[in-house]
Amino acid sequence: MRQRVMRVAVMAVLVALILLATPLALGIQTAFFANKRDELERAALAAAVHVPPFVVGGHVELPPHERGIDVGAYDLSGRLRNGSGPRKADAITREARKGVLVRGRDDHQIVVAAPLSTKEQLIGTVRASSGTAEVWRRIVLAWLGLAGLALAALATAVVVARRQARTLSAPLEALSAKAGAVAGGDFTARAEGSAIAEIDQVARTQNTMVDHLTRWLEHERHFTSNASHQLRTPLAGLQLGLEAAVGDPGADLRAALTEALEQARHLQRTVDEVLRLARAAPLPGAPTTTRPAAEVVEGVERRWHGTFAAEGRRLDFVAEPDGDGLRIPDRTAEQILDVLLDNALRHGRGAIQITVREMGGATAVDVSDEGSLALDRRTLFRRGATTSPAGRGIGLTLARELAETAGGRLTLARSKPTTFTLLLPAAEPPPSHE
The missing domain is CATH 1.10.287 (Helix Hairpins)
Structure with missing residues (x-):
């Protein structure tokens, strides 16, 4: 990951440097040659202005000029009268006889020729030239400086890319490690936050x-x-x-x-x-059937009566007057009561009584026996907590979860005698079809 990020960053910087340095290098070359031509043009024009009229066989005085530049004065016949340059006028110098300034190259030289006239009469030409070797030397030095800057920029990019690659890859590597831990079965592994x-x-x-x-x-x-x-x-x-x-x-x-x-x-x-x-979320529109609480509890009492009788224990059912007509989710209530009665059978003692009553607009079902419970109330409904060494700590947890899915609540009302209270919201009676 880090190497890939570094390669991408360095390649991007390298491409950018090439795209920037290539036209810049060409611009340097063009500018240096243009500057040299401008120098030659100034020297030629200065000589053309300051050279006095000469006559055939007369001496020609040339004004001083910069070092590295050859300046020569030619007459109309193309003969060099004074200065440095070819003894015979070249094509560029002869072109200046037309009265125009001429620029060009000849034999690895940059040449500028200017017409020489007096009293609006052309009497000769002035030729200024310089070798291209010096210009190329300056261009190469400038290119080397540009290459040095490009290498410094590339080195800086490598350093920055390495740091950025580390910054980007570190959280991804940590994220991958957490994902691997989860794949290995550690569901407590959680990915940490990142600044990205x-x-x-x-x-x-x-x-x-x-x-x-x-x-x-x-x-x-x-x-x-x-x-x-x-x-x-x-x-x-x-x-x-x-x-x-x-x-x-x-x-x-x-x-x-x-x-x-x-x-x-x-x-x-x-x-x-x-x-x-077991579903993470209840299915929408899932039907919930309700029946009178007394009817539901009577059915549960009939199913468990023989089991308790075989153990020599009595199972009673009492419905208080204010509990008549209260409706509860029948299947949920049956399962919860099965758990409570099974718990009383295995871990309680003496007679068991189921009481149905009204409590603040809700239906309360009490299941009590003559035993006592020493388990802490805070851990009683925790999965794995048992009311006796023979238990598995599942029943009461399941009963509370069932009650909560129905919008109710299961609590331990008393520890001695052991009494559990199931509170379920009172359901409306189904509409009659007449």
């Missing part, structure tokens, strides 16, 4: 994904434990009932099958409730 907004957004998205994945896996694990907990007792009852009917030649098979069918329906309702609880 885009990478920080990716980290937040990954953390959100891991949170959702953790919740889904937790729901999956809870579904397995909840299903095994809720199906254990009904399946055992169904099996015992069928075995008793098969083992008794005089048993009423029709009654046994009817009871088994009722147990199977209850199992189906149990599976539906556990599946509903």
